[in-house]
Amino acid sequence: MSSPSLYCHDEQAIAGVEKLRFFPLAVESGRGCVLVEPGGRELLDFSASWTASGMGHGHPDIVSAVSKAIATAPGASILSMTHPDGVALAEQLLALVPSRPSLDGPRRVYLGHAGSDANDVALRGCRHATGRSGVIAFQGGYHGGLGIAQGVSGIHVDSGSPADPHVTFAPYPASYQPHTGDAATVVPETLRRVRLALAARTIAAVIVEPLQSDGGLLVPPPGFLEGLRQLCDEYGSYLIFDEVKVGLGRTGFLHAFEHDGVVPDIITLGKALGGGRPLSAAIGPAAVLDHPTASALMTTVGNPVSCAAGRAVLELLEEGEPVRNAAERGKQLSGLLHAYACAPVRPGSAHVGDVRGRGLSIGVEIVKSRDGKMPDDKLTAKTAFRAWELGLVAYPVRGNVLELTPPLTVSELEIERGVELLTRAIDDAALGVVSDAAIEPYSGW
Incomplete structure (x- = not known):
């Protein structure tokens, strides 16, 4: 079953009261910080299922513990x-x-x-x-x-x-x-x-x-x-x-x-x-x-x-390693995002009002202009949608804040790649790559 087909079946079978959707994400497997759609397309997961998959997808220690427990x-x-x-x-x-x-x-x-x-x-x-x-x-x-x-x-x-x-x-x-x-x-x-x-x-x-x-x-x-x-x-x-x-x-x-x-x-x-x-x-x-x-x-x-x-x-x-990694990779993630926000030549950087958080719980506030600080919910929704198209999963909270909570096992290279995809998504959204019609079916919050 293809990804669009799986999502279509979801729409016809699963109750809307338990859905918080921002783009038509349909996946069939995961490993570490990667989600895999039907057909094999891989996405870098910077949500970790709203942090529930904090140790990544399919961590071998958890797989072993669960397998033993369910058998006996x-x-x-x-x-x-x-x-x-x-x-x-x-x-x-x-x-x-x-x-x-x-x-x-x-x-x-x-x-x-x-x-x-x-x-x-x-x-x-x-x-x-x-x-x-x-x-x-x-x-x-x-x-x-x-x-x-x-x-x-x-x-x-x-x-x-x-x-x-x-x-x-x-x-x-x-x-x-x-x-x-x-x-x-x-x-x-x-x-x-x-x-x-x-x-x-x-x-x-x-x-x-x-x-x-x-x-x-x-x-x-x-x-x-x-x-x-x-x-x-x-x-x-x-x-x-x-x-x-x-x-x-x-x-x-x-x-x-x-x-x-x-x-x-x-x-x-x-x-x-x-x-x-x-x-x-x-x-x-x-x-x-x-x-x-x-x-x-x-x-x-x-x-x-x-x-x-x-x-x-x-x-x-x-x-201790996941906690240490969260501190180190969090500093890396925050630093790269601050650098993007200060880059005057990037078309989306002027829409980053604030970057804040602790460890691997980082928020990027999207605004109409940095000087005015007015929230821009639509641009945020378009950024999340574009990020999914490019291969990154990240969700908005409070309308205009992109929440970044990758698994605590995320690597240095994955942080670099994730920021590359996210900043490109902000740029593309600011340039009008994503239409209003594309995000209209996804009510989010």
């Missing part, structure tokens, strides 16, 4: 039984995720399917433990596609999904185009709003991404996460760091919060944790994750196959 799987769940890989994975996570020195009592690990249920369970646990119903979340945040997690996701709420009735949204501080109009005041003003909401003492938890991904690859300015930590301590609310997309080595540290030296009460993980298999986790106080018993039931949570994959991923991260 002891059941399919930790719901009404336990098994070695589930217990070992939880113990590995407890060892790898630091605990706050002031934490009183033991910690537990919730094992789930995706970041959505991990965040939902963490938020429900905070409400039960505190007797409070309020949640503070941030505009542009993404915490899941179901339940409370969806209701506190700024992106979903802005798109028309119902907000949780007890959520308060605050702006996520940005150095580029700060909501206050002044980068020097953006953190104090955001923290002022958070304090105002916390002062009512109805807030169970503050949930935040230590690098906001889908909201535009926003790097928290100095003092923001530290300020949240201090405020949560002052008002007796839990602090949840959602590292589903940016954790596990992606930012050049094992945990994204290490950049700011701030330890949360609860951390949620997913995507890369399963090496492409459905797996998530919430790590936090037993007071939050132990009660009420049997209040978060899904039949296949903690299944042995996903747990085995998760253990293989953690072992790779503990060895």
Whole structure:
């Protein structure tokens, strides 16, 4: 079956509610940082399936672990039984995720399917433990596609999904185009709003991404996460760091919060944790994750196959090479993109307003002109479409930011090639190579 034919069958068979499409990508296999279409065309993958394939496609250690587990799987769940890989994975996570020195009592690990249920369970646990119903979340945040997690996701709420009735949204501080109009005041003003909401003492938890991904690859300015930590301590609310997309080595540290030296009460993980298999986790106080018993039931949570994959991923991260590579290749990627943005002879460079991120989580903000800083969603969509035509997979977030999250195993040569393809795509889009009609079928966000 050809790539267009496969995509056509997809359109006729698979529900639209689970599609986020920017171009007609149809693939039949993958290896490392490469995706292969029917017919053999290879594409360099600078998304890693929204970071879920963080160790690349078909990593041999993960393949081996999954193959062994599926051949001898002891059941399919930790719901009404336990098994070695589930217990070992939880113990590995407890060892790898630091605990706050002031934490009183033991910690537990919730094992789930995706970041959505991990965040939902963490938020429900905070409400039960505190007797409070309020949640503070941030505009542009993404915490899941179901339940409370969806209701506190700024992106979903802005798109028309119902907000949780007890959520308060605050702006996520940005150095580029700060909501206050002044980068020097953006953190104090955001923290002022958070304090105002916390002062009512109805807030169970503050949930935040230590690098906001889908909201535009926003790097928290100095003092923001530290300020949240201090405020949560002052008002007796839990602090949840959602590292589903940016954790596990992606930012050049094992945990994204290490950049700011701030330890949360609860951390949620997913995507890369399963090496492409459905797996998530919430790590936090037993007071939050132990009660009420049997209040978060899904039949296949903690299944042995996903747990085995998760253990293989953690072992790779503990060895350190993927984390080191993320830091080194991230500097290379950011440096090459900054160099392009400063190249006056390139037709697209004037449309790059900002390049930002940490490690291998980089955002390229596309604007109508660098001086005006006005977002250009259409040019961004055309760039992503053109990149796919040229052989690169990268997706837009927040309309006008190209998110670059290649596998942590990406090589120096692959970074060079990826930037070559991406910058050519920006140039071509700026020159009108991609028509409005070409991108019209793909609604994206």
